[in-house]
Amino acid sequence: MGKKQLIMEKAVELFAQQGFELTSVQQITEHCGISKGAFYLSFKSKDELIIALIDQFMSQMISDTDYQVTKNQNDEKTLYEFYFTMFKSSQKHSNFAKILMKEQSQSFNKELVSKFHHYDRLLEKTILTMMEGLFGEKIENTKHDLVYCIKGFISIYSELILFNNVPVNLEQLAHSLVEKTNLLATQITTPFVTKEIFQLKRLSHEEVTKDQLLEILEQSLSEAEELLEQESLSLLKQHLLEPSLSQVLIEGLLKNIQGYPNCKWIAYLLRNYFALEFTENK
Helix, strand or coil, X not given: CXXXXXXXXXXXHHHHHHHHHHCCHHHHHHHHXXXXXXXXXXXXXXXXXXXXXXXXXXXXXXXXXXXXXXXCCCCCCHHHHHHHHHHHHHHHCHHHHHHHHHHCCCCCCHHHHHHHHHHHHHHHHHHHHHHHHHHHHHHCCCHHHHHHHHHHHHHHHHHHHHHCCCCCCHHXXXXXXXXXXXXXXXXXXXXXXXXXXXXXXXXXXXXXXXXXXXXXXXXXXXXCXXXXXXXXXXXXXXXXXXXXXCHHHHHHHHHHHCCCHHHHHHHXXXXXXXXXXXXXXX
């Protein structure tokens, strides 16, 4: 295990016990058995460490969920895979999931709050895309409200699982929430969250930048082992620098890479980035 990963894993143990605010760099280094100098070679500050942990957890959870949604798009299994993958990820990383649920309501650190909002927005986009694909025009007036209902399900049941030691059958939970979601999607007629409210909330947060995408793309390229993976990433990078590919070809390249574990996150980000770019240029 590398030094950076060791620090992250040991820090999570302390954060789970004490929270972000009460855990010091000194405590983290003592828990890891390293010097402060070794810590600062990996992270500039405790806040940078926290951001890295949030990125690691949230990017994996959202990209895994998005992969299941796009793989089964418009299929009857889509909703089930969405819920099952979401709760499976939270259960697998339960310590950090607990920390996030507590800290999101307590943090006054602007950078952390911004990061929480960023991933919340990405989750909303995945849910909205899924619901539009499954129900189409039937939910045109209620789809934004449904996004918040689904987020509510995730929050409430995650809290039940993580903080109350309730024995959980994830398959049963996923099936139960699929039934509830289908019922809401087919029966809701009076939404509260309108398109205007939804867009107003989202406008207050920044989109991922081209430079950030290029950085993540380079990392994915360095880890790519298969020829198809390498060639697809290279073409996507080239298009990002000098747009020349059609939307259909871009979608094909994204499908080529989204099945590779190290490419799920960049595939998710690029799909959203190019979709926005295409909409703006129409």
